[in-house]
Amino acid sequence: MKFTRLISVTIFFFNCTFLLSQTKVSEFKYDDFKTPEYCGSACHTDIYQQWKQSLMAKAYTHEWDEIEYFKLALPHSETDERVAEVKAGCNGCHSPLAYVTGDIPPKKPSFNTRANESVSCEVCHSIVSFTGEVPYNHNYIMRPGKTKYSTRKSEIQSPVHEIVKSDLLRSGDFCGVCHNEKSPFGVWVKSTHLEWKEGPYFREGVQCQDCHMPKTEMRSASMGPVYKDMRTHIFHGAHDKSKLRGVIELKIYPDIDKVEPGEVVKFTVLLYNQKTGHKFPTGSVEDRIVWLHVEAIDSKNNKYHLPVDKKGFEGEEYTISSNALAYQDLGVALNIPDFKGLERDAISPGNRIFRMPYFDPEGQMTIQQWYTASLGVDYRIGPRETKVETFTFRIPDNCPPGPLKVTATINYKLLVESVGKFLGVPPSEYETIVINEQSTEIEILP
Numbered sequence: 001m002k003f004t005r006l007i008s009v010t011i012f013f014f015n016c017t018f019l020l021s022q023t024k025v026s027e028f029k030y031d032d033f034k035t036p037e038y039c040g041s042a043c044h045t046d047i048y049q050q051w052k053q054s055l056m057a058k059a060y061t062h063e064w065d066e067i068e069y070f071k072l073a074l075p076h077s078e079t080d081e082r083v084a085e086v087k088a089g090c091n092g093c094h095s096p097l098a099y100v101t102g103d104i105p106p107k108k109p110s111f112n113t114r115a116n117e118s119v120s121c122e123v124c125h126s127i128v129s130f131t132g133e134v135p136y137n138h139n140y141i142m143r144p145g146k147t148k149y150s151t152r153k154s155e156i157q158s159p160v161h162e163i164v165k166s167d168l169l170r171s172g173d174f175c176g177v178c179h180n181e182k183s184p185f186g187v188w189v190k191s192t193h194l195e196w197k198e199g200p201y202f203r204e205g206v207q208c209q210d211c212h213m214p215k216t217e218m219r220s221a222s223m224g225p226v227y228k229d230m231r232t233h234i235f236h237g238a239h240d241k242s243k244l245r246g247v248i249e250l251k252i253y254p255d256i257d258k259v260e261p262g263e264v265v266k267f268t269v270l271l272y273n274q275k276t277g278h279k280f281p282t283g284s285v286e287d288r289i290v291w292l293h294v295e296a297i298d299s300k301n302n303k304y305h306l307p308v309d310k311k312g313f314e315g316e317e318y319t320i321s322s323n324a325l326a327y328q329d330l331g332v333a334l335n336i337p338d339f340k341g342l343e344r345d346a347i348s349p350g351n352r353i354f355r356m357p358y359f360d361p362e363g364q365m366t367i368q369q370w371y372t373a374s375l376g377v378d379y380r381i382g383p384r385e386t387k388v389e390t391f392t393f394r395i396p397d398n399c400p401p402g403p404l405k406v407t408a409t410i411n412y413k414l415l416v417e418s419v420g421k422f423l424g425v426p427p428s429e430y431e432t433i434v435i436n437e438q439s440t441e442i443e444i445l446p
């Protein structure tokens with residue numbers, strides 16, 4: 001009898017966690033949360049310094065985030081009913097403390113309020129669960145307080161808090177609460193977690209944490225023991241050149257080694273995604289541009305740019321660089337009537353672009369993910385996928401005899417340059433980063 005009662009009480013509490021609703025705007029006070037400095041200055045010193053360098057420590061203060069929220073999304077949310085929810089919503093992921101305390105809109109980063117803490121220790125270590133089946137749009141359930149949720153039962157007790165072991169923090173689903181996003185039009189505009197879930201790494205049990213929080217021998221707290229498998233908090237991603245370099249491996253080869261001027265050679269380029277657990281690019285796909293540039297150089301140093309061969313799939317025009325204009329919807333938030341748009345790609349024409357275009361309700365390409373009503377062709381490179389591109393090149397009649405060196409380069413920008421310049425975003429956000437490079441040589445006969 002007693003035993004059944006115990007079981008039903010347990011089941012009742014168990015059910016409760018699942019009935020709990022998503023943490024709401026204004027549910028808590030800032031005082032319910034400790035600052036990252038409190039956690040990091042005397043105890044978790046290494047973890048704190050690692051986290052501080054990561055983009056998640058700057059999710060609210062990073063310049064491009066400030067520009068996009070205050071110049072575009074916030075004014076837009078106040079004039080268009082359809083996107084009104086993003087006024088609070090952006091902060092659900094970029095400044096969770098501002099969101100759960102109802103500090104909406106938060107003061108700008110220069111006011112140095114607690115909104116600046118961004119995705120802090122307390123945010124992640126207070127999350128107990130999420131609502132529904134799929135983690136997305138900050139559907140986390142938070143329980144701040146003396147209990148911290150983590151994955152290790154420490155050998156020694158912390159003097160200031162209790163630790164409860166949580167399997168959620170060990171899983172990639174935990175990251176999905178912020179790394180999946182649906183726009184107010186019901187479109188998946190960020191799907192890093194969903195891409196991982198349908199890819200090879202999830203099937204093999206490799207979590208986000210394994211690639212973004214690699215384990216090493218370290219102390220988790222200054223007074224605690226050294227663990228052989230301590231979780232670092234580096235969270236290195238697209239803003240880290242060391243993480244980006246070599247993500248895609250390249251091979252280029254010709255179909256014939258020796259040719260005369262006037263003859264045609266076909267170069268094949270293989271692109272193998274060797275490193276990412278999701279697609280490349282992922283996350284803020286509306287901003288990113290990844291492209292393959294192929295160039296030949298003859299024995300007299302003349303250069304020839306080789307345009308990619310068309311494949312003929314639907315929507316391919318968005319995957320080959322051109323002089324087309326796009327982003328006309330920036331005129332809506334900025335109140336510029338009849339804004340004619342900006343250069344869509346702002347790179348040399350004829351290159352293959354690995355991207356997925358986002359479209360606004362009028363069908364024009366947009367970088368405003370909250371104003372995205374549909375998506376175009378998904379021509380990104382999946383985890384462990386190999387894409388093949390060909391370049392058919394007629395050797396110019398006046399090409400001098402000797403070696404012809406052909407180089408394939410895969411380049412990357414976090415943000416399309418035309419957009420970055422127009423909005424006054426710091427140039428580091430649109431500098432060109434070389435991901436990889438590979439050459440081959442053929443011989444031009446006299």
Ligand code: HEC
Nearest residue numbers: 055056058059062093094175178208212235236237238239
């Ligand atoms: C509470 C929301 C939240 C959670 C939970 C979260 N993230 Fe993030 N993450 C963000 C936001 C917001 C950014 C973007 C910051 C910016 O744009 O300034 C970000 C950025 C990142 C970046 C850097 C991207 C870049 O461009 O360099 C990585 C890597 C990352 N997160 C990994 C993870 C992993 C792994 C997990 C799970 C262990 C996780 N995140 C959990 C909100 C979250």
Ligand code: HEC
Nearest residue numbers: 039044048051119120121124151152169170209220230231
């Ligand atoms: C984006 C979410 C996120 C943020 C921000 C974050 N952590 Fe963590 N932390 C995690 C996750 C996830 C784990 C467990 C990973 C695992 O075991 O797979 C973890 C593990 C830990 C551990 C245990 C490490 C071990 O291996 O025993 C400590 C201690 C810790 N975090 C402290 C901090 C402190 C202090 C901060 C702030 C400076 C912080 N965390 C910020 C997500 C986060």
Ligand code: HEC
Nearest residue numbers: 172175179193196201207208211237238275276277282283
């Ligand atoms: C097999 C290793 C691996 C796994 C697993 C993995 N990632 Fe990544 N991730 C990478 C690499 C490499 C990059 C850098 C290239 C890039 O930007 O995609 C990256 C980039 C990122 C970025 C930056 C993307 C951008 O454009 O800003 C984020 C955010 C991110 N990962 C989050 C996650 C999350 C969340 C998961 C789990 C759902 C995850 N990663 C799983 C390797 C991995």
Ligand code: HEC
Nearest residue numbers: 064065068069073086089090093137138178181283284370
């Ligand atoms: C569901 C969580 C979520 C919501 C809601 C959200 N973001 Fe983000 N945002 C992220 C994550 C995660 C990243 C970084 C990951 C990446 O690029 O892979 C990010 C990245 C960004 C970036 C940086 C892009 C770059 O180049 O690194 C900007 C700017 C940004 N968000 C602005 C906004 C604005 C403005 C809103 C509201 C309209 C918003 N975000 C809503 C999670 C969110």
